[in-house]
Amino acid sequence: MTQSRKVFGRRQILIVEDEMINREILGNLLAQEYETVFAADGDEAIEKMKEYRQTLSLVLLDLIMPKKNGLEVLTYVKNDPQLKQIPVIVMTSDAKSEVESLHLGAADFIPKPYPQPDVIMARVRRSIELSEDRMIINATERDPLTELYNREYFYRYAEQFDIHHPTVQTDAIVLDIYHFHTINERFGTKYGDDVLRLMARKLREFAAPSGGIVCHREADAFMVYAPHGLDYIEMLASVSNALNNYVGSHNRVRLRMGVYDTVDRELPIERRFDRASEACDTVKSGYSGNIGFFDNAMHEKELYAEQLIEDFPRAIETKQFAVYYQPKYNVQAESPALVSAEALVRWNHPTLGCVSPGEFIPLFEENGLIRKLDNYVWNEVAAQVKAWKARYGAAVPVSVNVSRADIFDPMIVDTLKTIIQKNGLSNKDLLLEITESAYTKNAEQIIKTVNALRELGFLIEMDDFGTGYSSLNMISALPIDVLKMDMVFIQQAFAKTQDTKLIEIIIDIAKYLSVPVVAEGVETREQMLALKEMGCDIIQGYYFSKPLPPGEFEALWEGTRNVDN
Amino acid sequence: MLTIEALQAQGVNTEEGLARCLNNEGFYLNLVGKALEDDNFDQLAPAVNSGDLKKGFEIAHSLKGVLGNLALTPLYEAVAEITELLRAETQTDYAPYLEKIEQAHASFLQLRDAE
Incomplete structure (x- = not known):
């Protein structure tokens, strides 16, 4: 419908005129530049337009003719979706018909007696040009499937x-x-x-x-x-x-x-x-x-999100993000032992107060700011572990989040290496958590990056396992060191149904992969014991401790160390 | 015989008519010859005299278009005059107007047939 009507070389024009002499004059004139086709009355005009609709660039239409007159032809053409694309110039000696013709979609008009040849040629050229431009615009403006605007x-x-x-x-x-x-x-x-x-x-x-x-x-x-x-x-x-x-x-x-x-x-x-x-x-x-x-609620939410994004750079600069440490306990030992921690970020906003990670993490994941935040946390945690090592001569490894966006940063391996070296740490001091859903979305890239990190000695924990719909086939190919069960499974299993089957399956998978399994979100002694019974290795959750600021975490750790000693 | 000079002498604006024919004299003179033989000249008077002014208008209008394009001024003016009356379906005595056209037409035919 929008193809250019220029057929190799000369464009084609239909001349509709009942008077033979006028046809001859126009034909002689237009043949200088165009291929010409003729019709002597309205019916023949429509017939010829249909026949040549793929190739016609223009129609010159006399208004007063036997059978269908020019205005009737115009009306017909206007209502035919295939013909209406072809521009029509009306020829008339009657000024009153001009307006009506233009209303009916005529592209232009040529008076009678005919003006000088160059005037006719110029009008013809211009109408063809406009119509072809229009078709090009149409083709770029519109979606070819629906012909709506793109x-x-x-x-x-x-x-x-x-x-x-x-x-x-x-x-x-x-x-x-x-x-x-x-x-x-x-x-x-x-x-x-x-x-x-x-x-x-x-x-x-x-x-x-x-x-x-x-x-x-x-x-x-x-x-x-x-x-x-x-x-x-x-x-x-x-x-x-x-x-x-x-x-x-x-x-x-x-x-x-x-x-x-x-x-x-x-x-x-x-x-x-x-x-x-x-x-x-x-x-x-x-x-x-x-x-x-x-509605208003959505508007408020949007404004809130905007504010968080706007305040982010300053928050990084002035260290409004505080890193908390939630202890993880090995429950397969004789008595539960604090073996590692997960770093969790809190935002102490100067005017909004404590902003929940549930509010800003998904937002930052969406707009890419998460990379800066992750980077900030990696540095903070590394500095903290360095401080603990200096003070106590030892430290527990700390899990940090590695977001999907980080994986696609070609510098990520170097960045982590630098942070470790700068703080005099070993690659085992930071555990890298990657969510399962990240694996399923772009497996190849992630496996490549993760392999590079593991070769350097980093340990990889697969976070939120059970929500990413990995196939068993795929899981066995994944380079991971720890499986972290999604909190949802713990909560569902211990809610009404007491159905722990899914947890058992996940623990079986971990055994099959020969990696330890971590359960998070464990809140009661009953849950802890059941998980231990099922073979879960490490447990994190409010049953043992909420996430703690570094000072309190230190105190807790020191206490367990003293007990151990 | 129709020549540019003869037509000029008859009051034809040959410059204008020739321009429309891209100054091709042979082509122009050929078309003038055909125009003088247009059936509409014979059909105009019977239509008007029978009172069919609508049909009379269509015939006159067609003639006017052709004569105008060939710039056969004396004939064109005579036809243009009756065309407007017929367009408005004016009730009047058309005999003098038809007569005027007839005379002009005849003088062109005479010119054509002269040595």
Whole structure:
């Protein structure tokens, strides 16, 4: 539909004119530069347009003709999606018809008697140029599947809308299809594409009358930017109905929608749609409601996140992040012995108080700041272990977190090596914790990095084991030294059901890999004893101790050392 | 015989007409010859005289277009005059207008047929 109409060399023009002499004059003129085709009346004109629709660059159309007149031809062309792409120049001696022709989509007009040849040629050239430019723009602006705006141009047009309607309130809306991939898998991608095209068409039909614009963002995700007042609930229902009629009564297409109602014009357009997407993400299942709204609570959360990100550099600079140490005990010894610790970070924010890691870690993982934080913790812990060694002549190894983002840092091996050397430590003093989910997402890269670290003598602990959906086959190939069971298993096992089967399986896997298994989140003596009985080696949790600041950890450790002695 | 000079003498704006034909004299004179033989000259008076002003308009309008493009000024002006009256379906005595066209047409035919 958007192919260039330039056929090797000369472009083609259809001349529609009932008077033979006029056809001859125009034909003679245009043949200088163009290939010409002729029609003597309206019916023949439409016939020829259809026949040559792939190659025609332009139509010159006389208005007063027998059979179908020029205006009737224009009306026909305007309503034919394949023909309406071809520009039409109207030829008339009647000034009144000009306006009507332009309304009907004529690209330009040429008066009668004809103006000088160079005027005609210039108008013809210009109309062809404009139309070809338009087609190129169309091809770059639009998503070829749905012919909706692509994301970039959608944002640009949304900004244009704002400029032209500075006082009109607007809504940002995103929609997607639940488990769209299952439609593709069950019926094939061609069918899936048909569903997306139908969805695109319905959305546009609904949004366009109010001035709304629609974008196919990616896969099954669409965006709508519309003046406030568009009945988006009705829009969802109407699109949903159309899709369900299409797929038939035995199947169902479930849509969900996120709405950022009455957007803040101060926000960049992309951010407004981030908010609509956030709202959409709050819709968890299509069985209850399927519309999420961006609300105050989400706004507060967003502001809070922004503040944390903004305050981060200063927090690193002024050491607002405090490292706490949670002891780990070997329970297979005669009496539980403190053998190592896990470093956990706390943020003592000057105005917000103590910020929970649950709030800032996922945020920093998302935007990459986690690398700086991890680096900070590695340095702090190394300095602490160095201090303990200086004071006591020994120290327990401390587990530190290595995030997914760190693994992809090509310098990570050198960075850790430097930190160890700078503090005069051995590579066994820091235990590196990597979550299981990191392994499953980009196994090859991680295995490479982890192997390099292990060759240097670092010990690798696989954290949160049991949540990453590793296959048994894959686990046996992983280079790890310790398996750390996810807290969730402990909590579930000792909740109502008392079903410890999963824990037993994990401990079996660890035995199979010949690595010790660590259980965290252990809170009671009963849990500790049960885990010990099942063969768990090391236990961490409030039963033994909460995470402690260095001074208190020292005291605890010293106490156990004294007992040992 | 139709020549540029003869047409000029008849009041034709040959410069304009020739320009539309990319100054190809043979091509232009050929088209003028064809225009003078246009059936519409014969059909105009019967249509108007039968009271079918709509049809009369279509015929006159077609003629006007061709004559204008060839810049056959005296004929064009006569046809343009009746075209506007017919467009508005003016109720009037069309005989003098038809007569004027007839005369102009005849003088061009005479020119063509002269030695």
